[in-house]
Amino acid sequence: MIAKQGQKWVILSAFLVLLSILFEIFIPFFLFVFIFLVIFFRNLQPKKIADKNAILSPIGGRVSEICICEFEGQKALKIAIKKSFFSSGVLRAFCDTEILKFKKLHGLFLCNFIKSSEFLNSRAIYYFKDNAIAMRVIYGVFSRRISLNAPKSVKVLDELGFLGSGVVILYLPLNSKIFLSVGERVRNSALLGYF
Incomplete structure (x- = not known):
């Protein structure tokens, strides 16, 4: 999952990746930016611990x-x-x-x-x-x-x-x-x- 604070940036970078593929320009650069933003804004779901203390x-x-x-x-x-x-x-x-x-x-x-x-x-x-x-x-x-x-x-x-x-x-x-x-x-x- 992606943190809500980063969703718009990940969507924008995904859109730029699609445009770069469509026009065949700067594909590696926009792909790198997309992967970087997904890693930076990832939201890992933690395991709950039952102990209240x-x-x-x-x-x-x-x-x-x-x-x-x-x-x-x-x-x-x-x-x-x-x-x-x-x-x-x-x-x-x-x-x-x-x-x-x-x-x-x-x-x-x-x-x-x-x-x-x-x-x-x-x-x-x-x-x-x-x-x-x-x-x-x-x-x-x-x-x-x-x-x-x-x-x-x-x-x-x-x-x-x-x-x-x-x-x-x-x-x-x-x-x-x-x-x-x-x-x-x-x-x-x-x-x-x-x-």
Whole structure:
């Protein structure tokens, strides 16, 4: 399946492939663009995990940081996942919860390897009820619009939007059990640990 944020681009590129075949010009180029867009906007259907205490990865990528930090006056376990370019960009809910507040902040679209991008780039933050504390989404150079939604409550693996590139940071309670280490690659909806 294709993420809804990329459907118009995939359809347009498919149309250009048909035109290039019809007029016999630039066929390899338009075919390459079509294949690239299908891979970039693919929406893999994840397997559901029955355990309600499970914490799943909201996006695919590489774990860039795991630490204890201060988040708005309380100590929290911070897990940062940098989205890799060719992993699925569909952002999903990592547990069953209610969304108390959702904020968008518009900014730049710097490369996520620049330290100040966490504070200067366009970003959004979800505040949750119960176990989950918050999730911050920092957009990168290939994410030109904040295309996220924030329903009142979410079930695990519900779609929240699309991230072309960027970083997703989870703020979890200190007693969460995490089975990852920094540098590990995770797939979208892979098991990270338990509350």
